[in-house]
Amino acid sequence: MARRRKTSPAEDLMDIVAMLPWWAGVALAAVSYLVLHRMAGQEVVAAVKPGEMGTMVTQTLWKTLATFGQYLLPLICVAGAGMSAWRRRERRKLITNVGQSKAANVLDVMSWREFEMLVGEAFRLQGYQVVETGGGGADGGVDLVLSKRTEKFFVQCKQWKAYKVGVEVVRELYGVMAAKGAAGGFVVTSGRFTEEATRFARGRNLKLIDGPLLHGLIRQAQNAKGQTPERETDQPPTPATVDATLTPECPTCAKPMVKRIANRGANAGSEFWGCTAYPACRGTRQID
Incomplete structure (x- = not known):
C-alpha cells in the first residue's frame, strides 16, 4: 500500500x-x-x-x-x-x-485507507484497543497493533482487488510477531489467500481473514455488541477463537454457511463450509 x-x-x-x-x-x-x-x-x-x-x-x-x-x-x-x-x-x-450491505464487492470499492480504518473498527467492536501504525516502516509493515491487558496482536491489511495474498506476506508478519513477542496476528484482505499462505498459517497463532470472513465478522460483532465499540469484554477474541465463533458468508449468494462433512470424493471425511441455502445454492468454502 x-x-x-x-x-x-x-x-x-x-x-x-x-x-x-x-x-x-x-x-x-x-x-x-x-x-x-x-x-x-x-x-x-x-x-x-x-x-x-x-x-x-x-x-x-x-x-x-x-x-x-x-x-x-x-x-x-x-x-x-x-x-x-x-x-x-x-x-x-x-x-x-x-x-448492512449485501453487495459482494463492498470491500473492493473502498480505498486502502478506508479498508484499514474498517479493519481497525472491526477489531474495536471485538473489544481490542487499536493503534494505527501506518505500516510500511521498521515494524515489518504492521498496520494495526491490537492490545488487551498484557497481550499484543499485530494486523497487516491488504486491500488487494485483483491478486491473492501470498505466503511471503504471511511469513513476514509471523517473523515480526516472533521478533517482537506478539501473542498472535491477523492478515486481513479484501480478496483471497493462496493455498500456500493458508497452509503456512495453519497450526500457528496466525489468522487469515479474507473479504467474506471480514464481512461476517463485522456483522457478528454488531449483533453481539449492539454497535458499541467502546464496550469491552472479559475474554477478547484471539486468532484461535475467531475461527471457532465466526460464520462466513457464502461466496456465491452471501448467505450464512454451516460446517458440513464431505461424504465422497478425494476429501471424504473432511469438514468444509457449505451454504445454508443448499441445494438451491452449492457455494462452498474451505476450512482453514
Whole structure:
C-alpha cells in the first residue's frame, strides 16, 4: 500500500494526536497553552555580569519559542483532535455501511485507507484497543497493533482487488510477531489467500481473514455488541477463537454457511463450509 510521506514535524505531531481520542487532543491543547503562556510571560533577567550573558540568551530564546508556541502547538493539537473525531465518524459509517450491505464487492470499492480504518473498527467492536501504525516502516509493515491487558496482536491489511495474498506476506508478519513477542496476528484482505499462505498459517497463532470472513465478522460483532465499540469484554477474541465463533458468508449468494462433512470424493471425511441455502445454492468454502 502506498503511504503518504510526512512533510513537516507539525504533520507528524498532528498524526500522533489524531491517534488519541478527540477529547485527549483537546486536553493537550489546553495544557500546552497554559504551560507555554506562562513561560512566555516570564521576565528575562538582564545580564549584569559577563558570566550571566549565556543565561540571558537562553531565557530569551525560550521566551521567544513559548510566545509563538503558545498558539501554534494548541492549534496543532486541536487540528489533531478534529482529525481524530472525523476518523471516528468515518469508521462508524464504514462499519454500518459494510454491515448492512449485501453487495459482494463492498470491500473492493473502498480505498486502502478506508479498508484499514474498517479493519481497525472491526477489531474495536471485538473489544481490542487499536493503534494505527501506518505500516510500511521498521515494524515489518504492521498496520494495526491490537492490545488487551498484557497481550499484543499485530494486523497487516491488504486491500488487494485483483491478486491473492501470498505466503511471503504471511511469513513476514509471523517473523515480526516472533521478533517482537506478539501473542498472535491477523492478515486481513479484501480478496483471497493462496493455498500456500493458508497452509503456512495453519497450526500457528496466525489468522487469515479474507473479504467474506471480514464481512461476517463485522456483522457478528454488531449483533453481539449492539454497535458499541467502546464496550469491552472479559475474554477478547484471539486468532484461535475467531475461527471457532465466526460464520462466513457464502461466496456465491452471501448467505450464512454451516460446517458440513464431505461424504465422497478425494476429501471424504473432511469438514468444509457449505451454504445454508443448499441445494438451491452449492457455494462452498474451505476450512482453514
